[in-house]
Each structure stands twice: as structure tokens, then as C-alpha cells.
Amino acid sequence: MEKIVVGITGASGTVLAVRFLENLKDLEVHLIISESARKVMSVETDYSLDYIRSLATYVYNDNDIAARISSGSFLFSTFVIIPCSSSTLAKIASGISDTLITRVATVALKERRKFIIVPREMPLSTIMLENMLKLSRDNVIVSPAIPGYYHKPSTMDDLINFIVARILDLSGVKNSLSSRWRDA
Ligand SMILES: Cc1cc2nc3c(=O)[nH]c(=O)nc-3n(C[C@H](O)[C@H](O)[C@H](O)COP(=O)(O)O)c2cc1C
Structure with missing residues (x-):
């Protein structure tokens, strides 16, 4: 079975990670949750840590x-x-690889594996932009948590699904979470 590693860090948007994990049913999922992510998820969601852990293998x-x-x-x-x-x-x-998430990132870079990051910050400092450019030049897919609006979202779920559908697409995971441009 195909193996995917998912890291959740302490940026806002734990709900994106949860929706992403909920759609990885046919994969062997290896999950790492940072200390800060645990804090952020308790502030902004009602999901229990046990539920999130249950979504991974x-x-x-x-x-x-x-x-x-x-x-x-x-x-x-x-x-x-x-x-x-x-x-x-x-x-x-x-x-720097001083945590398991950053260590797996270092491995993904050196082994030239598919590596996707979903930054969430606003506005972006020059340092953040430079860091993203640096990683993009090393073949990392930088896909910020920014939804489109052309599908006329009416709920928060629509916005979440739009972002997560793109990350699933980039990960090669079939999904129909969000309608596609000019779908019949
Ligand atoms: C409620 C809350 C929301 C946060 N949102 C963000 C965010 O959107 N983006 C970000 O880069 N950091 C955000 N932070 C700060 C990070 O959690 C902090 O920099 C932390 O050290 C990141 O650690 P990690 O990368 O090991 O998870 C937030 C912190 C809290 C408490």
C-alpha cells in the first residue's frame, strides 16, 4: 500500500489537516503532530486528539x-x-532538522520525494517569501491555504473543501471534494 507522511504544525487551520486525513482512506498514513499544533487544534476546533490520531495508520x-x-x-x-x-x-x-517533522522534510528534500507544504500566514514577510522561494527551487510544492471563490462558496465547509481538494489532487489522491471549473 502506498505510504504518505502527514505533518500537522501550529499554524492556524487544523481543520484542513483533519479534512485531508479523512480523505486518505486507501493509503498507509504516517502522522506527526507538533506540540504547537496540539495547542492550536484545541483553541480552534472541537476535534479530539484521539479522533485525529484515529485517522492515521x-x-x-x-x-x-x-x-x-x-x-x-x-x-x-x-x-x-x-x-x-x-x-x-x-x-x-x-x-534544521530538530524535530521529526523537520527531519522528514530534510529526508524528503535529499531523497527528492514529492513534498507539499501548505503555509498559513497573512501577510507574508520577506523572510517567509524567501523561504518559500528557496523550497520551491528545491522542488517543494508550496500550496498556501488560499481558497478560490469562483465556485461560489456559501459555507466554511466549501472553503475548506476547495483548499483540501487541491492538496489531494497534488498528492495524487482521487477525490470529488470540490467542484471543478466548468464541470458538467
Ligand atoms: C492560536 C494560534 C494560531 C497560530 N496561527 C499561526 C499561523 O497561522 N501561522 C503561523 O505561521 N504560526 C501560527 N501560530 C504560531 C505557531 O504556533 C508557532 O510559531 C509555533 O512555534 C510553531 O511551531 P511548530 O512549527 O513546531 O508547530 C499560531 C499560534 C497560535 C497559538
């Missing part, structure tokens, strides 16, 4: 840098950080 502590997914010998197809904080973005762009 394997769950790791972000301080477990010896976990099996920390090695380049662990073959995963895609790494997605959703949402990705500016702090984690900066660490990865600087080559």
Missing part, C-alpha cells in the same frame, strides 16, 4: 527523531505538511 511524537520514518531508507511517496507554520517553514529552508 501510524502516529509519531514530533520529538521522536529516531522513529522509522526519520530515515531515507523508509520509502514513502509523499510528505505533506498541512498547515505549515512559518517557524517550520524557516527551519526546513535552513536545513
Whole structure:
């Protein structure tokens, strides 16, 4: 079964990670949740940590840098950080691997694996933009948590599904979460 690694960091938008995980049913999902992400999810959602953990096949502590997914010998197809904080973005762009999430990022870069980050911040500083450019030049797909409006969203769910559908598409996961432009 195809293996995907998902990192949740302490940027706003835990709900995006939850919706993404809910749509990975046919994959072996390896999940890492940062300490800050736990705090943010309790502030902005009613999801329990147990529910979020139940959406993954394997769950790791972000301080477990010896976990099996920390090695380049662990073959995963895609790494997605959703949402990705500016702090984690900066660490990865600087080559710092002091947590399991940033270590897997370093592995994804050196092994040239598919790597998608979903930053959530507004406005963006020059440092953040430079960090994104640096990662984009290293083939990371930088897909910010920005919805479109041409599908005429009327609920928050519509906005969440629009963003998550694009990340699922980029990850190669079939989905019909959101209508496509000019779909019959
Ligand atoms: C409620 C809340 C919302 C936050 N939202 C964001 C955000 O949208 N983007 C961001 O980059 N950081 C945000 N932060 C700050 C990060 O959580 C903080 O920088 C943290 O150190 C990131 O750690 P991590 O990358 O290891 O998860 C938020 C913090 C809190 C408490």
C-alpha cells in the first residue's frame, strides 16, 4: 500500500489537516503532530486528539527523531505538511532538522520525494517569501491555504473543501471534494 507522511504544525487551520486525513482512506498514513499544533487544534476546533490520531495508520511524537520514518531508507511517496507554520517553514529552508517533522522534510528534500507544504500566514514577510522561494527551487510544492471563490462558496465547509481538494489532487489522491471549473 502506498505510504504518505502527514505533518500537522501550529499554524492556524487544523481543520484542513483533519479534512485531508479523512480523505486518505486507501493509503498507509504516517502522522506527526507538533506540540504547537496540539495547542492550536484545541483553541480552534472541537476535534479530539484521539479522533485525529484515529485517522492515521501510524502516529509519531514530533520529538521522536529516531522513529522509522526519520530515515531515507523508509520509502514513502509523499510528505505533506498541512498547515505549515512559518517557524517550520524557516527551519526546513535552513536545513534544521530538530524535530521529526523537520527531519522528514530534510529526508524528503535529499531523497527528492514529492513534498507539499501548505503555509498559513497573512501577510507574508520577506523572510517567509524567501523561504518559500528557496523550497520551491528545491522542488517543494508550496500550496498556501488560499481558497478560490469562483465556485461560489456559501459555507466554511466549501472553503475548506476547495483548499483540501487541491492538496489531494497534488498528492495524487482521487477525490470529488470540490467542484471543478466548468464541470458538467
Ligand atoms: C492560536 C494560534 C494560531 C497560530 N496561527 C499561526 C499561523 O497561522 N501561522 C503561523 O505561521 N504560526 C501560527 N501560530 C504560531 C505557531 O504556533 C508557532 O510559531 C509555533 O512555534 C510553531 O511551531 P511548530 O512549527 O513546531 O508547530 C499560531 C499560534 C497560535 C497559538
